[in-house]
Amino acid sequence: MPRKTGEQPKYKDIADDLRRRIDDGEFAERGKLPAERALLKEYADKVKSAVTIRQALGLLRDEGIVESRVGSGWYVLEWRPIVRNGLKRLSSEQWGEGKSIWDVDVDGRRMIPDGVEIETLPAEADVATALGVDAGALVCRRDRRYLVDEVPVLRSTAYIPEDLARGTRITQVDTGPGGTYKQLEEAGHKPVRFREDLRCRKALPAEAVDLDLAVGAPVVELVRYAYDMVDRVVEVNRMILDASRYLFRYEFGS
Amino acid sequence: MPRKTGEQPKYKDIADDLRRRIDDGEFAERGKLPAERALLKEYADKVKSAVTIRQALGLLRDEGIVESRVGSGWYVLEWRPIVRNGLKRLSSEQWGEGKSIWDVDVDGRRMIPDGVEIETLPAEADVATALGVDAGALVCRRDRRYLVDEVPVLRSTAYIPEDLARGTRITQVDTGPGGTYKQLEEAGHKPVRFREDLRCRKALPAEAVDLDLAVGAPVVELVRYAYDMVDRVVEVNRMILDASRYLFRYEFGS
DNA sequence: AAGTGGTCTAGACCACTGC
């Protein structure tokens, strides 16, 4: 039956009730909700069809407070963010002394690189524009995924103009202490200025697979530009992050 | 019929095809997709039920590339972000000379305040913690929504300790040129340091209504802390932004 | 008034998980 005027749809009623029960901690112990068929019985006086129950659960999933596991059930989610400090991580104190800039991402938890792909190839149009080189000019691409607690949280794809990367460890899997930025410094192109463009949107299907997310889950697309002393772009890094796991922090004085 | 092993669900096939057609510009002219019932006929050899068509369209909506208008149809969305520069907007050059810090949000477009609510009230626990005052201490709350192109894009709720706001125009609807920060400066508490914590998640039902979003659409929750010379928190501003309309930019030198 | 998206029913079979 469709909705009557002035009434809220049934599935929203169900979602409201489940949200309240979750907030009340009713499922806190096992972290697990009753099965769909069980909920259908619980709410039998309100709703007749399993589809409507699923609609309510889907709403809660959209809000990021529950997740489903096929063959297993529906589970309450906790939110425990990774704090990513956009300023500290880029201070040369971090990478100047040989620390990896990823170390500052996670407080307590380790961020583990999961496979690296390094390739030298002609720049696509958007990459060329971002780097300020001609389209088709050679660039070095470093592509890598990162895990926290064995869960993928971040895909990072960095582009460096080939003439800056050539002959350095930037083209190697292990860039050595201080990473790419230290290598750029030694090549006479120390990054001194940065820009980060941050955009939040829903995951595309390919990204959802890569980061093990539900389709439509929010991701953050973060593009960082690193400039050297003469304002040349020496690196562009495009990152896709699982938005639900991150808190982005920027601090600055006047 | 359920999915066979190794196959993609039908609704994803439909979504893939529609995504391709949108990218090809097939609907660019009117910006409008065929009606659900028309799509059901178009894809009659693949899919038999309207629910499955709706599932495919819902996927595209989750990805933020189409929207639905009841009684009207499905429309292709364009993405034209508001660039919000987190650094420029907070330089005292912006507000020191009497500009509103909102003016720098929109390039070309105007950001229009839509209703202001000002109230002095005891601080909730989380606000008290953020401001570094005792729970229950009086604070001034300035709550306001902003529109761009007549569309709500931002809800801003600022909290200022009552002893700093008392007797100033902070408690007035119009804070005068330079806004709250100019008033704080004149009270001897010039903000000199800032922190912004940015988190992306799906909209809660109340937020969705407030910003005229679909439930589950991504929003950005941005909390800004302003500190004076002696590191006292002089303002906390909690903002909820329509994520689909914003690009956040942070620039910093080393 | 005609067409549209939104909601709902009462079933069904599948692949996957966990015992």
Add this chain to the structure above:
DNA sequence: CAGTGGTCTAGACCACTTA
């Protein structure tokens, strides 16, 4: 193997938009 979520069908009525 029993239970779970995921997908699918073939209908239906409602409120809303557009003309």
